[in-house]
Amino acid sequence: MMHGIGVLLINLGTPDSAEPKAVRKYLAEFLSDRRVVEIPQIAWQPLLRGVILRTRPRKSAEAYSKVWTEDGSPLRAITKRKAAALRARLGDEIMILDAMRYGQPSIADGLGEMLAHDCDRILLAPLYPQYCAATTATANDKAFEILSGMRWQPAIRTLPPYYDDPAYIGALKANIERQLAALDFEPEKLLLSFHGMPERTRKLGDPYYDHCQTTARLLAAKLSLPVDVTFQSRFGRAKWLEPATDETIEAYPRKGVKRIAVAAPGFSADCLETLEELGIRGRESFLSSGGEKFALLECLNDSPEGMGLLETLIRRELAGWHEGA
Numbered sequence: 408m409m410h411g412i413g414v415l416l417i418n419l420g421t422p423d424s425a426e427p428k429a430v431r432k433y434l435a436e437f438l439s440d441r442r443v444v445e446i447p448q449i450a451w452q453p454l455l456r457g458v459i460l461r462t463r464p465r466k467s468a469e470a471y472s473k474v475w476t477e478d479g480s481p482l483r484a485i486t487k488r489k490a491a492a493l494r495a496r497l498g499d500e501i502m503i504l505d506a507m508r509y510g511q512p513s514i515a516d517g518l519g520e521m522l523a524h525d526c527d528r529i530l531l532a533p534l535y536p537q538y539c540a541a542t543t544a545t546a547n548d549k550a551f552e553i554l555s556g557m558r559w560q561p562a563i564r565t566l567p568p569y570y571d572d573p574a575y576i577g578a579l580k581a582n583i584e585r586q587l588a589a590l591d592f593e594p595e596k597l598l599l600s601f602h603g604m605p606e607r608t609r610k611l612g613d614p615y616y617d618h619c620q621t622t623a624r625l626l627a628a629k630l631s632l633p634v635d636v637t638f639q640s641r642f643g644r645a646k647w648l649e650p651a652t653d654e655t656i657e658a659y660p661r662k663g664v665k666r667i668a669v670a671a672p673g674f675s676a677d678c679l680e681t682l683e684e685l686g687i688r689g690r691e692s693f694l695s696s697g698g699e700k701f702a703l704l705e706c707l708n709d710s711p712e713g714m715g716l717l718e719t720l721i722r723r724e725l726a727g728w729h730e731g732a
């Protein structure tokens with residue numbers, strides 16, 4: 408082999424433990440990212456330090472503790488499993504590592520390990536199907552920030568968003584249909600819930616909202632049950648993308664929809680936002696408002712469909728770098 412090739416799978420990040428102290432550290436890093444909160448720092452930092460970091464860590468820690476596993480944070484454990492499964496598919500000539508934009512394992516450590524193993528060509532793969540500056544761009548920014556200190560940089564490629572890729576839509580369809588077939592009831596509706604962002608970010612030109620709508624439209628055309636699209640995880644008082652997942656779920660029974668399945672196609676791995684917000688709080692709110700049957704479907708994770716997709720995407724981006732790709 409003439410060139411060392413590295414693939415860095417990057418996901419959002421997660422605290423090191425479900426303790427308030429670890430959650431506070433994570434939130435401080437996450438919410439100080441100017442790509443995530445687009446309020447001038449002079450106005451934002453006092454609010455963050457004064458109010459948010461005094462109250463939210465305890466609340467979020469409680470939520471994290473409900474979904475924490477033996478392998479730690481679901482997001483981190485699943486992303487790690489994805490890397491291992493991709494290694495098995497691509498072979499050990501290529502160095503495949505997982506990293507988190509916030510927290511551990513860090514992008515700096517991942518890149519450091521690749522450079523120590525003479526990788527001179529590195530594919531950065533932020534695992535977000537829909538582009539958002541608050542997720543995709545900040546992951547790449549972090550990697551380039553680290554490279555900015557190097558005299559001799561590796562060559563870099565970045566994985567493009569894949570929100571309309573037939574391989575992605577096909578993987579979602581297969582994964583969702585497999586799970587629907589295994590339910591003990593027939594849902595009247597499939598809710599597709601995407602993570603939200605401020606409406607202002609959309610007005611400023613971020614394509615995320617349109618990417619989500621395109622994914623949903625292409626997927627819905629391949630499924631046989633009616634689909635709704637909503638946005639979850641609203642944070643703060645500003646207007647976020649609508650309609651809101653929580654309000655939609657609560658209103659269904661009143662409108663005669665009593666059996667639903669919920670999927671979160673924008674998340675490459677299950678995490679706090681799917682397992683706790685949808686799977687626990689969403690379920691409770693649906694059932695207590697008169698709903699009868701509720702199922703949260705798993706994300707692509709390291710399922711056969713999810714790994715088939717990831718292998719397709721990564722091989723495509725390695726073309727010309729790796730012969731056998």
Ligand SMILES: C=CC1=C(C)c2cc3[nH]c(cc4nc(cc5[nH]c(cc1n2)c(C)c5CCC(=O)O)C(CCC(=O)O)=C4C)c(C)c3C=C
Pocket residue numbers: 419420421422434438443444463467480482535539541542602603604605615640642673674677678679680
């Ligand atoms: C404050 C603004 C936030 C924006 C903008 C935002 C965009 C965004 N986030 C994801 C994916 C994930 N977010 C997760 C957790 C999470 N998100 C925010 C805030 C914003 N997200 C917070 C404060 C948190 C932490 C938990 C909490 O206290 O509520 C996660 C899960 C992390 C985990 O550990 O499991 C994911 C994944 C996307 C795709 C996105 C862009 C639209």
Ligand SMILES: [Fe+2]
Pocket residue numbers: 602640
């Ligand atoms: Fe988020």
Ligand SMILES: [Fe+2]
Pocket residue numbers: 408500729730731
């Ligand atoms: Fe090779």
